[in-house]
Amino acid sequence: MDPDLSTLDDRLDAAGVDAYCLDAASTEPNQLYLSGFDAPDPFFTAYALTAPDGTGELAVLVSGLEYGRAKKESRADAVARLADYDYHERVGEYGEREGTARTYAAFLADLGVESALVPDRFPVGVADGLREAGVGVGVDGDDVVESVRAVKTDEEVEHVRRAQEANEAALRAAEELIAGAGVADDGTLTHEGEPLTSERVSEEIEVTLLRHGCALDETIVAGGADAADPHDRGSGPLSADEAIVIDVFPRDKASKYHSDMTRTFLKGEPSDEIRDRYDLTEEALEAALAAVEPGATGADVHAAACDVYEAAGHPTLRSDPTTETGYIHSTGHGVGLAVHERPGLNPRGGALEPGHVITVEPGLYDPAVGGVRIEDIVVVTEDGYENLTDYPVELVVG
Template identity: 60%
Template sequence: MEPDLSRLDDLLDERGVDGYLLHDDSELADQRYLSGFDAPDPFTTLYDDEVHLLVSGLEYGRARKEARGSVERTADYDARAKIEEYGDAEGHHRVVAAFLAAHDVGSVAVPSAFPVGLADGLRDLDVEVNADHEDTVGRIRATKTETEIDWMRESQRANEKAMATAERMLRDAEPDVDGVLHLDGEVLTSERVTEEIEVSLLRNGCALAETIVACGADAADPHDRGSGPLYEDEPIIVDIFPHSKETGYFADMTRTFCVGEPSETIREWYGLTEEAMDAAFEVLEAGVSGSAVHDAVCDVYEGAGWPTLRSDESAETGFIHSTGHGVGLDIHEYPRVSTAENELEDGMVVTIEPGLYDPEHGGVRIEDIAVVREGGYENLMSYGRDLVV
């Protein structure tokens, strides 16, 4: 996959700098995107109309096979001698400065979260370092190629298999006299469902750091991971956001389930949330602002008498988060589907995830993931929306 880096070229021209510099491991999405290389330890990537990597000897052979551009070793710049003479920190700074000089780069733009120690060290060595507060690489990453979208489809297929595993466990569970769900003779807990979600994802080439299986009052906090026994007649929010172990691209989806009979309030919330989701998709297309999609959701909830953060930014119940966010090499990335004004472009991948929350009743959230297209959208989801299992 070859990204369109013309926006980065424009930044270098506007700033009058020679290159764009990254130093991090590939957990930093910008680093993996620009370099095309996945490594667990920090390495240096320079863009100056071409991509150049500076890596350790450990990663050199693999980087030459996998990385997007040219690859050099720290040993090529006498790293050992410089560290022995100047110490670890300054020695490393001098290696990077020599790497830049070899490419005739005397000034660089860097992300706003660039390591401050390295920035200061390079400045001490007469390299001009300017912070890029516009998140230029992140903005480039926001618009996906068709190859990237295919990778995200694969992640989403694995995600839906994991969601089906969770739903099946809930469907097969039986409540005891206290309403606690049991499966195969054991109490069914949030942790147990989460474990099976993780196993399913691993079997399908994906992994995740954490997931949400939150029941009852836990579900009233949108980012409560959930813990302990699951109960009948209570809403259970399952939110799964894995990434592909091969490509690094994320998927994201949420469903709310109820084993037994949901309360009248939960049924009302679920109906409103489906209506809010449909309203969002009516608006979603290239050229509109993410705020217009968010407004469509808020209009539904506020029209039914529920507070939103648009109507009351201090609200603690009701619709207490944004409608969605970009997804790609990061689970949360540009653009925002919120009160923020940002124009949605063809090829952006965003979530639509309306929900309602109140500790007295729990929470309801439904989340799909879709590609923004000219004149509409492409929903990457094929999973149903049944509340009662």
């Protein structure tokens, strides 16, 4: 997949600079997206508008260890080794910081680059070193590459779709574990004679994802009061008659693209309060989804969810910015090479475009009741959206 970098070209032209540079490992999504190269250690990438015909040239500077693989796997027009620019000699003479900067400056000089934009989180020591070596360095505060990444190609949408299919298999395994659990006299859920814990359910999710070619560092399986904190990972035994929020956000190991989905399950009998909150959250989900279309803003989608909750008497951060209960987060976010990326569905969210892949995830939280959240992942289309989620919305299991 070769990305459309015309927006990046325009940004460089507007800034009056020659190139856009990154110094990061491929765990930084912009680096992986721009270079197309998956490497665990930082390497230097330059996208330069210095070709005679005015088109961009992508070049990467890597260690000798990664040179052969970068030539085969990256999308770079040119691949160079640190040794080609006497990196070790420069570091030996000038020290790590200045030697690295001089190496990068020589690499840029061969590309005809005299000035460059870098993202906000570009290493400050490298930026200062490049400036000292005579390269003009400006900061791209708008993160133009993330904006480019936000609009997915059909191929990228398929990457997310495959991750979502694995996600649903993992969530199904978790649901079946909870549905099949026994209930001890004290209300604790049990599995094979032992308390069923958040950790055991998380393990089932992770194992299932691995079998489907995905992985994740952590997930959320939070019951009772733990679920009242939207990002509490959950721990310890789970109980009957309490809402259990399960939020899974895996990364496909082949494509590196993520998915994200949340369901809330309950084994037993829900209280009237939990049932009302669940039904209201499903209504907020449907209202927010109905607001998703090209030209609508992330703020519009967020407002649709807030309208539902506020009409029912629940506080939101819109109605009370200091509230610690009720609807206490935004309505969603973009998903791709990062699990949280542009666009945002929040009061500042800008216009949605076809190709944006976003989550829609309203929820209600109160330590006295627990938490409820429902999350789908959708792609914005020319006339609305396509829901990539094919998983039922049901509270009671078993």
